[in-house]
Amino acid sequence: MITVTSFVWVPEFARGQVRDVRVRWALEEAGLAYDNRLIGEEQASPAYRLEQPFAQVPVMHDGKLGLFESGAIVMHIGEKSEALLPRDPEGRARAMCWAFAALNSVEPFLMQLAEIDFFHADEEWAKLRRPGAEEMVRKRIGEVSAWLGESDYLEGRFTAGDLLMASVLRILDHTDIVKTDPRLGPYLARCLARPAFGRAYAAHMASFGEG
Numbered sequence: 001m002i003t004v005t006s007f008v009w010v011p012e013f014a015r016g017q018v019r020d021v022r023v024r025w026a027l028e029e030a031g032l033a034y035d036n037r038l039i040g041e042e043q044a045s046p047a048y049r050l051e052q053p054f055a056q057v058p059v060m061h062d063g064k065l066g067l068f069e070s071g072a073i074v075m076h077i078g079e080k081s082e083a084l085l086p087r088d089p090e091g092r093a094r095a096m097c098w099a100f101a102a103l104n105s106v107e108p109f110l111m112q113l114a115e116i117d118f119f120h121a122d123e124e125w126a127k128l129r130r131p132g133a134e135e136m137v138r139k140r141i142g143e144v145s146a147w148l149g150e151s152d153y154l155e156g157r158f159t160a161g162d163l164l165m166a167s168v169l170r171i172l173d174h175t176d177i178v179k180t181d182p183r184l185g186p187y188l189a190r191c192l193a194r195p196a197f198g199r200a201y202a203a204h205m206a207s208f209g210e211g
């Protein structure tokens with residue numbers, strides 16, 4: 001049995017953006033059922049640190065195997081389903097390239113901007129830093145957009161790379177930076193229109209009423 005651990009409560013602005021959405025989305029794409037385990041104060045416990053060394057979510061248990069890091073979890077789910085990782089070695093390796101690109105070459109820059117906007121907007125240093133942070137975001141997403149060209153997905157078909165790239169791009173939903181890009185805007189909308197995302201998002205949002 002698969003169990004996804006997520007927070008019983010997060011502030012309003014963060015709802016919909018917590019990284020268990022990625023894991024739920026991957027499970028939905030793969031057609032795998034899962035239970036949801038909600039945690040609160042036990043996040044800070046030594047026992048939970050044995051599951052997640054940084055005391056964060058998500059965690060996923062697949063039988064006796066416990067995993068942390070949303071990217072690693074999505075890869076694990078991909079091992080179980082061609083819907084996320086193509087079975088041919090080259091297609092699979094290319095999907096992994098984009099998964100790492102999303103998490104390593106794109107997400108840090110988008111997170112920097114999001115952190116400024118959500119946590120430091122009124123601070124002087126943030127006002128000075130924001131234009132440079134936005135410029136770097138525009139550079140990176142411009143590069144992804146150029147790669148995408150007229151394709152529907154990064155490697156022609158939907159993979160775990162698209163799932164993670166779209167998950168990263170939606171971090172900036174509070175701005176129009178991605179939405180107004182002529183290729184990435186429709187790309188993000190295409191990814192998020194997938195029924196699997198809709199189910200994952202709905203389950204994530206509904207979980208806050210379960211605590």
Ligand SMILES: N[C@@H](CCC(=O)N[C@@H](CS)C(=O)NCC(=O)O)C(=O)O
Pocket residue numbers: 017018019020055056057058068069070071
């Ligand atoms: N690189 C980690 C990041 C996990 C992460 O940032 N989790 C956030 C929620 S989206 C969290 O648990 N924040 C609470 C905290 O750090 O105390 C992953 O992708 O799983």
